[in-house]
Amino acid sequence: MQLTVWTYEGPPHVGAMRIATAMEDVHYVLHAPQGDTYADLLFTMIERRGKRPPVTYTTFQARDLGKDTAALFQTAARDAYARFTPGAMLVGASCTAELIQDDPAGLVAAMDLPCPVVALELPSYQRKENWGAAETFYQLVRTLAASPAPNRSNARPTANILGPTALGFRHRDDVIEVRRILNALGIAVNVVAPLGATTADIARLPAADFNICLYPEIADTACRWLAREHGQPVVTTVPIGHGATRDFIAELAALTGIDPAGACDPGHLPWWSRSVDSTYLTGKRVFIFGDATHAIAAARVARDELGFEVVGLGCYNREFARDLRAAAALYGVTPLITDDYLVVEEAIQALQPELVLGTQMERHIAKRLRIPCAVISAPVHVQDFPARYSPQMGFEGANVLFDTWVHPLVMGLEEHLLTMFRDDFEFSDMAGASHLAPLPVAPEPALQAVSPEVAPHPAPDASAARVWSADAERELLKIPFFVRGKARRNTERFAAERDVATITIDTLYDAKAHYAR
Amino acid sequence: MATAQHFGRTGCDATPVLRERGQREVFCGLTGIIWLHRKIQDAFFLVVGSRTCAHLLQSAAGVMVFAEPRFATAIIEERDLAGMADCNDELDRIVDQMLLRRPDIKLLFLVGSCPSEVIKLDLSRAAARLSVKHGGTTRILNYSGSGIETTFTEGEDACLAALVPGLAADASAKPSLMIVGALPDVVEDQFLRLFDALGIGPVHTLPARRAGAMPPVGPNTRFLLAQPFLGETARALEDRGATRLDALFPFGAEGTTDWLHAAAQAFGVDAMQFRRTIAPGRERAKRALAHARPLLEGRRISFLPDSQLEIPLARFLAIELGMVPVEVGTPYLHRRHLARELALLPAATRLSEGQDVDRQLDRVRADRPDLTVCGLGLANPLEAEGLTTKWAIELVFSPVHGFDQAGDLADLFARPLRRRDLLRV
Numbered sequence: 001m002q003l004t005v006w007t008y009e010g011p012p013h014v015g016a017m018r019i020a021t022a023m024e025d026v027h028y029v030l031h032a033p034q035g036d037t038y039a040d041l042l043f044t045m046i047e048r049r050g051k052r053p054p055v056t057y058t059t060f061q062a063r064d065l066g067k068d069t070a071a072l073f074q075t076a077a078r079d080a081y082a083r084f085t086p087g088a089m090l091v092g093a094s095c096t097a098e099l100i101q102d103d104p105a106g107l108v109a110a111m112d113l114p115c116p117v118v119a120l121e122l123p124s125y126q127r128k129e130n131w132g133a134a135e136t137f138y139q140l141v142r143t144l145a146a147s148p149a150p151n152r153s154n155a156r157p158t159a160n161i162l163g164p165t166a167l168g169f170r171h172r173d174d175v176i177e178v179r180r181i182l183n184a185l186g187i188a189v190n191v192v193a194p195l196g197a198t199t200a201d202i203a204r205l206p207a208a209d210f211n212i213c214l215y216p217e218i219a220d221t222a223c224r225w226l227a228r229e230h231g232q233p234v235v236t237t238v239p240i241g242h243g244a245t246r247d248f249i250a251e252l253a254a255l256t257g258i259d260p261a262g263a264c265d266p267g268h269l270p271w272w273s274r275s276v277d278s279t280y281l282t283g284k285r286v287f288i289f290g291d292a293t294h295a296i297a298a299a300r301v302a303r304d305e306l307g308f309e310v311v312g313l314g315c316y317n318r319e320f321a322r323d324l325r326a327a328a329a330l331y332g333v334t335p336l337i338t339d340d341y342l343v344v345e346e347a348i349q350a351l352q353p354e355l356v357l358g359t360q361m362e363r364h365i366a367k368r369l370r371i372p373c374a375v376i377s378a379p380v381h382v383q384d385f386p387a388r389y390s391p392q393m394g395f396e397g398a399n400v401l402f403d404t405w406v407h408p409l410v411m412g413l414e415e416h417l418l419t420m421f422r423d424d425f426e427f428s429d430m431a432g433a434s435h436l437a438p439l440p441v442a443p444e445p446a447l448q449a450v451s452p453e454v455a456p457h458p459a460p461d462a463s464a465a466r467v468w469s470a471d472a473e474r475e476l477l478k479i480p481f482f483v484r485g486k487a488r489r490n491t492e493r494f495a496a497e498r499d500v501a502t503i504t505i506d507t508l509y510d511a512k513a514h515y516a517r
Numbered sequence: 518m519a520t521a522q523h524f525g526r527t528g529c530d531a532t533p534v535l536r537e538r539g540q541r542e543v544f545c546g547l548t549g550i551i552w553l554h555r556k557i558q559d560a561f562f563l564v565v566g567s568r569t570c571a572h573l574l575q576s577a578a579g580v581m582v583f584a585e586p587r588f589a590t591a592i593i594e595e596r597d598l599a600g601m602a603d604c605n606d607e608l609d610r611i612v613d614q615m616l617l618r619r620p621d622i623k624l625l626f627l628v629g630s631c632p633s634e635v636i637k638l639d640l641s642r643a644a645a646r647l648s649v650k651h652g653g654t655t656r657i658l659n660y661s662g663s664g665i666e667t668t669f670t671e672g673e674d675a676c677l678a679a680l681v682p683g684l685a686a687d688a689s690a691k692p693s694l695m696i697v698g699a700l701p702d703v704v705e706d707q708f709l710r711l712f713d714a715l716g717i718g719p720v721h722t723l724p725a726r727r728a729g730a731m732p733p734v735g736p737n738t739r740f741l742l743a744q745p746f747l748g749e750t751a752r753a754l755e756d757r758g759a760t761r762l763d764a765l766f767p768f769g770a771e772g773t774t775d776w777l778h779a780a781a782q783a784f785g786v787d788a789m790q791f792r793r794t795i796a797p798g799r800e801r802a803k804r805a806l807a808h809a810r811p812l813l814e815g816r817r818i819s820f821l822p823d824s825q826l827e828i829p830l831a832r833f834l835a836i837e838l839g840m841v842p843v844e845v846g847t848p849y850l851h852r853r854h855l856a857r858e859l860a861l862l863p864a865a866t867r868l869s870e871g872q873d874v875d876r877q878l879d880r881v882r883a884d885r886p887d888l889t890v891c892g893l894g895l896a897n898p899l900e901a902e903g904l905t906t907k908w909a910i911e912l913v914f915s916p917v918h919g920f921d922q923a924g925d926l927a928d929l930f931a932r933p934l935r936r937r938d939l940l941r942v
Contacts, residue, residue, distance in 0.1 A: 001565075001591045001607040003614050010572040033631040035545025035664025038573045040894030046576075050901030052894065059541045062634070062665040076540065083875060095567040096631035096665070099598075124567060125595045 006341040006361045008316035008379060012122035012132025013094045014039055019136040020090055021053040021166035022194040026140070027086035029077045031069075031104050032094035034059040046382050047167055056080040058097075070102045074111060081113050087199030088144060089113060090136065092120035116199070118143050128339075130217040130291070130317050133165055137194055138221040144199055148230060149206035157256040158188040159235070160208040162223055163215030164195035169294070169378040170392045171195060171215070177394035178214060178239065184263035185252055194218075206230040210255060214238065214393075216293055217317060240297035242269045242305055242398040267395035269402045273306055280415060281406065285486065287312040287353035289336065289344055289362055290377025292320030294392070296327040298357050298376045301401055303331065312336060312351050314344065316359075341365075352485030355409060360384075372408035372482075410482070419480045466495050468503045475505045490515045528860035532868055534850060539873025542894050543823060543848055545664030546672025547630065548577050552914065553676055554587040556699040559623040559728050562588040563615060564662070565608065565640060566630030587622070589615060593632055604636075608643050609650070612657070622655055624728035626676060629661035656728065658683070668848040670746040670824045670913060673699055677723055680731060681753035684723075687735030694720045694780055695732050695759065697750055698743035701916040702726070708743075708767075708919060711777060714794045717784045723750070734759050739783050741776060743767060743918060745858075746825040748851045765857050766826075767918045768926060769833040770802035775857075798920035805924025806837055809931040814839035816887040816934070819880075822846040822872050823892055823909040830890075830912065830926075832861045838927055842866045843886045846877065888930060905937050 013030060020028040021043050030036070036057055043053045058076045060069050077091060091104040105119030118139045122132045161178055164171035175192055182189055190208035191201045205211075205226060210233040213223040223234045233255060239248035246264065253260035272278065286308040288298050292315040302308040314336025315324045321337045328335035336347050345365045348356060356366040356373040360380050366373035375384055376392075391397040410418070468476070472491075479487045487508070494511035495503050547570055550562040564570050571590035578586065591611045596602045608627075616622060625647075627640045644659040651657060660679040662672040677697065687693065694717055696708060705722055712720045721732030723740075732738075736758035742751060745766055755761065764779035765772040774795060781791045818840050820827040827847045834840040844867040852859075862868075869877070874895075881889055881904065889899055889906045896906040907930055917926040 001593055001597055001602075001604070001611050003611045004568075004571045004590045004592050005586070006575060007568055007571040007590075007592075009568075011568045013569075014572065033545070033664040034541050034543060034668065035547070035573070035631070036569060037540075037542045037894055038544055038548075038576060040542070041892075042576060044895075044897045045893050048897060050897055052898045057540050059539075060665065062663075065635070065665065079539075079875075095569050096635055099632060099635045123595075124569070125593065125598055128568065 002340070004341070006364070008339050008341070008359065008361065009128035009130060010039070010042075011095055011124050012127045012129060012135070013092060013120075013124065014042070015129040015132025015134070016090060016092060016120055016122060016136040017043075017053055017055055018129075018133050018165040018167050019140065019194045020055060021049070022164070022196070023054075024196065024198045025087035026054060026090060026199060027080055027084045027088075028053075028055045028090040028092070029073070029080050029104070029108075030055055030057050030092055030094055031073050031076075031097035031102060032057045032059065033096045034061050036094050036096075042167055046380075047385050048382070049166070053166075054084065054086070060097075065100070069097075069100060070107055073102055073104060074107055077108055077111060077113070081115070086115060088116040088118065088140065090118050090120055090140075092122055093124075095124035098124050116143055128317075131319060133218050134221045134319075137162075137165075137218060138225060140194075140199075141202060141205060141222045142225060144202040145205040145226070145230075147203075147206070149204075156186065156188050157210075157258070158190040158208045159252075160190050160205055160211045160226075160232075161192045161214055162211050163213060163217075163219035164192065165215075165218055166195070167378075168195075168215065168218075169380050169384060170390060170397075173389050173391035174214065174393040174397065176389070177391040177396055178212065181239070181245070181249060181263050181394055182252070185249070185256070185258050185260070186262070187252065187256060187258070206232070208232060210235060216320065217291055238293055238297055239393045240294065240397060241301035241401065242267055242395065244297055244300060245394050245398065265395040267398050269305060269395075269398040272399075272402050278307070278406075281409070282307045284308045284355055284409070285311045285351070285353045286355045286357060287348050287351055287362075288376070289314045289316070289356075289358040291315055291317050292324045294377035296323060297392075298401075299327055299331055301398070302357065302405075305398070306402070306405065308355070311353050312347055314338065314347070350489075352489055354482045355405070357405065370481075372410075374405045374408055415480065415482075466492055466503060467501065469505075472503045472505050472508050475508055487512070529862035529864060529866050529868060530856060530859040532859075532864065532866065535867065535869040537869060537871050537873040537876065539876065541668075541848070541872045542821070542874040542892055543872070544577070544669040544892070545573070545631070546662035546667025546669065546675060547573060547628065547664075548669055549662060549672025549676060550574065550588050550628065551578050553673060553699060553724070556726065557624065557724050557728060558726055559621060560587065560626065561615065561619060561622040561624070562626045562628055563612065564588070564590040564628045564630055565633045565638060566590055566593065566628075567632045568592055570630045570632075587619070593636075598636065604638050605643055605646075609647065612647055612651075616651065616655060620654075625651075625655050625657045626679070627657065627659040629659065629663055631663045631665050634661060634663050634665060656683070668822075670744065670826070671749075671849070673744070674747050674749045677747065678749040678753045680724060681734065681750065681757060684731055684757070685733040686757075687733035687738055689735070689737065691719075692737045692739055692784065693733075694718070694784070695734065695738055695740040695754070696720065696722045696743055697740050697747055697754070699724055700743055700918060704916045704918045704922060707921055711795065711798065712780065715777070715781055715784075715786050715791065717780055717786065739780070741780055742854065743776075744826070745829055745851065745854060746849075748849075748854065751854070763857065765832070765861075766829040768829050769837045769923045770799050770806065770920060771837055772829065772833055773802065773918070773920050773923070774799055795920075802920040802923035806927050808924060809927035810838055812931045812934055813927065815841065817841045817843050817884070818888045818890065818930070819844045819884060819886040820846050821874075821877060821881075821889065821891040821895065821909070822848040822869070823890075824913055825849060825851070826909075826912055827890070828855050828858050828862065828868075831866065832858045833926070834930065835863055835866075836861055837923075838930075840930075843884045844869060844877075844880060846870070846872065848872070888934060890930075905933050907933050 020026045043049045091108045212235045213219045226232045237248040237251045239245040249260045249263045295315045310331040313328045316339045325335045357376045491511040640659040644657045648657040658679045660675040725731050734757045738759035762779040765775040767773040767776035831842040831845045846869040850870045896908045916922045
């Protein structure tokens with residue numbers, strides 16, 4: 001068993017629901033106990049869809065367990081087909097139904113429904129949401145896109161955009177942005193899938209010249225199969241960030257022989273980032289966590305396009321651990337591959353970054369540790385399914401990233417004034433950035449160290465036992481709050497290495513000189 | 518005073534109930550944790566279940582989990598199922614880890630889920646074993662919040678019922694009153710003040726705000742259910758010798774009056790004093806209801822099953838605001854506890870218990886009520902079809918009981934209609 005306060009991903013059947021809901025004429029019959037319909041809310045509330053997800057649940061109860069739950073499943077499947085007449089049907093089990101082993105695949109095969117049926121095997125106790133989505137999409141593609149394309153006309157190159165789903169972080173607008181780039185290059189879009197696709201569209205996938213794997217977490221398996229089965233090359237650069245978007249365009253250009261100049265747009269990010277107002281962003285220490293694709297992309301933007309220092313990089317989806325490890329090596333940081341929220345919390349606490357780029361969960365951690373934070377990846381809540389246009393991809397996406405990431409930081413002049421004058425009754429560092437809502441005043445780490453019983457999470461650093469003199473403690477408070485944690489940590493490490501028992505003002509400044517960058 | 522006699526025996530008590538089996542679009546009992554963990558301040562809820570359970574809780578808890586919540590999930594893994602790990606050892610390890618992180622916890626609930634029940638993990642024995650191990654600091658109890666056994670608010674019923682056997686025995690000869698059901702603090706305080714003014718006491722609440730302050734129970738305990746979904750808890754209290762006072766549920770001026778009156782009668786409060794004491798609150802409630810009446814009177818309303826609050830709320834809306842219930846669906850109909858409520862519902866009301874959601878939606882589309890009370894999985898889709906909805910969960914997450922919330926309760930139903938009239942987009 002695993003103690004879980006927060007889970008980064010839902011169970012795999014939620015991934016399957018994301019595929020079914022993204023598509024137009026697919027219905028999903030899910031063998032699941034009463035209550036699992038909560039998942040509908042993800043789509044109707046978080047994504048605010050105006051339609052029920054195309055999912056029929058068997059919602060069995062305890063009293064059904066003594067009877068024929070298999071018959072219950074068959075009735076549900078038959079009724080669902082009669083009512084919705086889908087182009088294809090998905091059938092599968094949720095975690096509890098997996099335990100009672102009714103075998104939806106066998107049951108539905110015996111029913112001989114007049115539409116293609118994909119029986120999903122989603123091991124709920126091993127795998128998670130993204131895997132479930134990828135597997136479902138792959139199985140659908142395998143089933144529906146088996147026959148080869150007639151013959152591709154070479155008049156104009158065509159591409160499939162694969163990966164966007166329901167409940168995807170900014171998928172709606174990313175697709176628009178990527179379409180814009182393809183349009184500028186003169187590349188036609190054959191099919192976007194699964195988002196908005198019909199089963200007939202899936203059957204047309206082989207007609208494209210190549211595939212764009214926009215979200216590897218969802219589409220990688222299907223893209224590999226299409227490459228193998230239909231010989232379609234795959235564009236693998238994910239266009240998040242200015243540089244990555246240029247690379248994406250270059251990859252498209254190389255593949256199609258089209259001149260990339262037509263799609264290149266300066267965007268605002270390069271100038272915004274070079275303007276002197278952004279100088280104070282240099283070397284800001286940032287911790288990055290999310291799904292592997294977004295985390296890796298964010299690290300590049302953070303270092304190369306905003307001038308931050310990446311001090312931590314991690315992802316929660318083990319499937320892409322190898323890519324993340326390679327990226328972490330680029331930045332000289334230890335990769336953090338975990339789906340344990342408490343481990344992420346520990347890492348952030350130990351690293352004391354000035355900015356956290358993460359998921360909804362890292363917002364919780366950052367809030368508790370009072371570190372500015374921006375969201376770069378699912379899981380996200382309703383506020384990250386905005387009404388306005390806000391892609392992450394392409395040149396407009398880079399503009400959005402710049403604004404979103406800089407916003408939580410205290411602005412330059414304010415940062416200087418907070419350092420120079422510490423006793424202002426309104427603008428104190430305890431209040432946080434003045435353009436954001438004031439945070440409730442929490443005890444400083446210094447004060448918590450004095451009274452450990454109020455600190456729920458004692459600092460993991462073993463040198464916490466080292467004594468700070470009162471003078472040094474006061475001096476520490478004069479250091480701007482966003483680097484104070486790091487100063488404390490460095491000083492304690494410095495003292496530990498030299499076996500200094502009591503930290504004085506001099507120790508503090510000796511350490512500062514020692515670690516000066 | 519609102520009693521069945523006052524409104525005549527024209528109610529729904531003899532109406533046949535439509536019973537349907539099919540897809541049920543409802544929450545499981547685990548969702549009760551969302552409000553229970555705030556009500557009992559030193560309790561922790563550890564769900565023993567799957568990733569689905571954890572996902573449900575965090576999706577349902579939404580922003581609440583920004584604060585360190587007092588609930589978590591012990592997720593069953595492949596090796597637990599394969600027998601490679603002893604589930605009981607694993608559970609002990611998780612509980613140790615959890616209590617280390619939260620040493621302030623005095624009461625720990627091991628909450629059963631569908632997976633833990635299907636694999637027949639004996640959480641009651643685990644709770645007994647762990648109670649011994651952590652004796653002196655933390656009490657450990659168990660109940661089921663699984664979807665296969667409980668629907669939404671029944672999770673609270675199961676939790677409170679689990680508390681009952683551990684309540685101290687009350688051997689005193691003097692009768693005491695127990696209010697049963699987790700109410701918002703402000704509502705609880707209002708009721709306590711009213712009972713005090715009526716001279717009724719001692720009054721306890723189940724649950725109490727702290728694990729150490731749970732009420733005693735005995736043959737002289739009289740209890741009032743504040744919520745209609747507390748069948749198991751009522752039975753457990755009756756097993757301990759306590760007596761249930763039959764009353765309407767305290768929604769609106771009439772419901773609250775009847776509910777208080779049941780206690781007043783049981784404690785021999787003089788009729789004059791009763792009327793005098795409740796008059797100011799009752800008047801305020803009636804004034805507050807008058808604001809919402811023009812918008813609600815004559816409007817047709819349907820309830821889809823969710824929380825078992827449907828019947829008392831339909832009664833309130835019908836008799837105090839003139840709304841017309843079309844269909845009132847409930848996940849479970851406790852006939853004995855709701856007998857007086859049913860008697861007050863208009864005879865033409867269609868009652869349904871259980872659900873086949875697609876068929877029920879067909880009926881809603883055919884009925885086209887002015888307002889449909891339904892869960893969040895259905896609300897936006899129905900709005901997109903042009904039907905105005907009131908999402909039902911809010912009725913459990915808002916202070917709605919008692920005189921001083923009657924206006925707010927009416928407003929919960931009036932607001933979607935007002936908004937519909939207000940928007941020009």
